[in-house]
Amino acid sequence: MSAQPYDVVVVGGGNAALSAALTARASGASVVVLESAPRHFRGGNSRHTRNLRVAHDAPTDVLAGAYGEDEFWSDLLRVSGSTNETLARLVIGQSKGCPDWMRRYGVRFQGAPRGTLHLGRTNAFFLGGGKALMNSYYAAADRMGVEVLYDAQVEQMEMEGGRFTAAVTRARDQARVVRGRAVVLASGGFESNIAWLREAWGPAADNFIIRGTPFNTGRVLRLMLDAGAQPVGDAKACHAVAVDARAPRFDGGIVTRLDSVPLGIVVNALGQRFSDEGEDFWPRRYAIWGSLIAQQPGQIAYSIIDSKVVGRFMPSVFPPLVAASIRELAGAIGVPAEALDATIDTLNRAVRPGTFDHQALDDCRTEGLNPPKTHWAQAIDTPPFRAYPLRPGITFTYLGLTVNERAQVMMSDGAPAENIYAAGEIMAGNILRRGYVAGVGMTIGTVFGRIAGEGAAGHADV
């Protein structure tokens, strides 16, 4: 630790953290990255991501068609409801330069797809996904002389007169004081801190599955809130989807999601339906199913389909429970057989004739059913029947630190902390209050990581 104090201390090890570290190092600052995970699990939730959302006026080699800033803005507003417009517009405007900037550090992208119907128009996909992205960033950091400490969990933030002076980390029971002229907080949310989730959700939190890293404990977020930083967002606000209940408690990532919901029905542990499974295309709706299931008894639900729709959704990693009759299936999943039988029977009688098309908002709907199923409603009558157990899967949380457009953390007295910056999930709540648009988290992380890195490097002793 001869280089102390560092010009810039970066807390965290994901996309936002490395964007800040690389930017600060490129401006000549000495930089240390404190990553709480061991090397193999470095990268926070970024290791589970796949793309970032980028505004662009014309097709590029990695993006199809055009995606204007205004369209990006309205997509964001539609899901979030409210936002900090200045910060959101900043992210959208600067998203344009992100792919080229990322490439400078060895990041590779997939080629632009041919069609313009899907995510390839709005999102640039990392070749190999987020872990490959993080590998490129860490290799670049190594080449450039950024120091990276793994297993380095920050336990204390030392401040003097509102200024950051040092972070106290603990790695393998060794406390270590890392001093710096500025700090970038990019340590993610608190979704893997079950005790904190329980404060917001009650005992239901014990049945949540955490899709990402177990290292997002929110420790630094809590330290800053206790030190008088201005919070943003609600503790209960999170991105929670329906995942297979058999997923590992942490780090199951993308393969635990289940896309069968709109093709059948979803029942709770009592064998009853509780929401319209066919309200809209699954990618637009799946983000609400996490909270829907969180409100059901035992936080468990079952997606039930018949053999007609097998092969019409992305294969899932866990095999379905299969049975020749509905009653047998009820036994397999442990819900009351009479209740499930009645639910299916009621559905089958409520289904109106229509032309089934799982790729369009078709006209297959129910009549007189409560709750209704407004699209893709078909009788569940063709054995064998299949069930997938579902639980809420939390992707990330929105409660965070308020920042200004220079990425400085705002304190409760309304003034920015001079040398404390924040980027990524820890401040994404400024822009997203609820809901989610695919890839925007990585855009926020990259844009604010760069802004924070630039600002923090400005405190360097030159």
Add this chain to the structure above:
Amino acid sequence: MTVCNSCRYCEQYCPVFPAMERRLTFSDADLAYLANLCHNCGECLYACQYAPPHEFGIDVPRTLAELRLLSYEEDCWPRPLAQAFRRQGRSTAIALALGFTAILFAASALLNPAALLSGRSDADFYAVVPHGVMVGLFGAVGGFVLLALGWSVRGFWRRLSPEGSPPLTARAVGRAVGDALTLRHLHASGPDCVSAEEVRSPWRRWSHHATLGGFFLCFASTSVAAIYHGVFGWEAPHAYTSLPVVLGTAGGLGLVAGPAGQWWQRRRRDPALADPAQQGLDESLLLLLWLTSVTGLLLLVLRTQPIMGPLLLIHLGVVLALFVTLPYGKFVHGLYRLAALVKDAAERAASDSV
């Protein structure tokens, strides 16, 4: 495989993942196909969020390497020799080469002792081993090798192509041969393949090119020499500037540099990318190719020296060892992979036209 198929982040690295996505379930034949389509570039291990020590413990390059070996054994002809794949190693390669050399020495000592010991300086190979004997011996061994390889690959291909498979077209075959010769999928996602996380280098690819090119040139050299002998009556030894010697020398140099380069690359590659059980299988082929070319080149340079006779027998012993292990060693990977590439090209053509 089910983890890969519900993740799909790797789909643009190489054709293995799109081929996976064209299937919902995987038969043994599908797995053999995917395994042989893989060129072991290694990218997907480092990109995988489920790679060890994650509890899912996904290591696609190693898993496919293990499946490749199973596919070599499954389609091996004659079947009882399938166990040879697991016995290949540096010591068996050397033992075979020494054994064949010893037999040749013994036969010469019994049948033609004068030629071996006379210290000839006229480079007359056929005085040591008569032309008829050489043609007969290598013709018989070569014929068996071709039969065994052909029958094995036929079995593999039939397994890969059940009823209803996309039709085979000349275009698909052409594309597959092009892909095989350029090793396109070894670096499908960029200029080079990886030897460790974020470490990419062209040397593995160039070494393989040198080995394969050297092999073809040596084959061409032998073929030209056979035509010279049979059609024109021009017998060996040929001048340094003659076509067979020029081809053979170039090929020999390729087969010295190529296998040595591949050996060196293997040693510095991340072991997680390979199946440790196959080290002997891989290295025995490299060793025999290298010994063949080294003894061949020595023979060329020293052919007018008294040591020519013994050297010729050593070279022939090594070549015999190489030949008999071809159908039961790493050599088969080229043919199986070519078959997998043909199938992939046919499948892609069929799905593009839908």
